Amino acid sequence: MAMTGPRGDTAWEVLETRLLSDNWARLTTSLLRVRLRDGTVQEQWREAYDRGDGACILPFDPVRRHVLLGRQFRWPAAQNGDDPFLVEAAAGLLDDAAPEARIRAEAQEELGLTLDVPRFLFSLYMSPGSVTERLHFFSATYGATDAQARFGGLREEGEEIEIMDIPLKEALTMIEDGTIRDAKTVILLQYAALHLMPED
Incomplete structure (x- = not known):
């Protein structure tokens, strides 16, 4: 080649x-x-x-100005000596599915959320120096009545995800204080602050 x-x-x-x-x-x-x-x-x-390409999504509630995230155990963070319970946007590998179909399934599995039409935002390489993965970013709206589940994830895949329905402002503060340290989540939250729910 x-x-x-x-x-x-x-x-x-x-x-x-x-x-x-x-x-x-x-x-x-x-x-x-x-x-x-x-x-x-x-x-x-x-x-x-x-490891193949993936997709991630940030559900946002424009009425309450909330976002829906999950907290789960991540072994590489633990191996690094960090708090392994990371706050993240829902995401998953495509596994030969179309990005929109995969992110609908991930939102249901991880957040207990049945999506309307997800909105495609952009695709990014997250670590192009060594990883081939392209991540497809999406957003979607939800409401207070849609965010009822407390835990998500597939037990057969070793997942237990605490679902967090929180104000966008709080999530942005969590970036500043180091609580949110996941790159895809930071990108989505900053995009939301600039484009999805900008301050008046």
């Missing part, structure tokens, strides 16, 4: 790829030959973790 860069002046080529792990996701290392803009040619080993 070879390709020209966006300016036509940097090309790269895959010389070799080795499989390192194929357990929950696929980890490979590839030897690349890269030509830089000044004509220098380098060979570089790069690793990529491929």
Whole structure:
């Protein structure tokens, strides 16, 4: 595989790829030959973790100015020595489903919420230095009567998610004080503050 860069002046080529792990996701290392803009040619080993693409959603209540989030255990945070119970937007891997279909299922599983039509916002790479995943971001409206479930998640997948129906202002404060440390959730909350429920 070879390709020209966006300016036509940097090309790269895959010389070799080795499989390192194929357990929950696929980890490979590839030897690349890269030509830089000044004509220098380098060979570089790069690793990529491929677990497929995902989708996430922020349900928001424009009447009460609330958002619906979940708190759940995350082993990598615990392994880092941090509080492992992270506050997050509902999300999941696509597993060959269309992003909108997958996020409808995740909202039901994690938040007990049956969505009307989710609104697609954008797609982002969350860690492009090493992870192939593109995350598709959505929003949707809900009301107080829709947010009745206290816990969500699939027990057979080891999930127990505390559902949090909280004011957007409180959620933004939770970013500032370090309670919310999940990148996709920060992005969605800031988008909500700017575009979905801006202050008058």
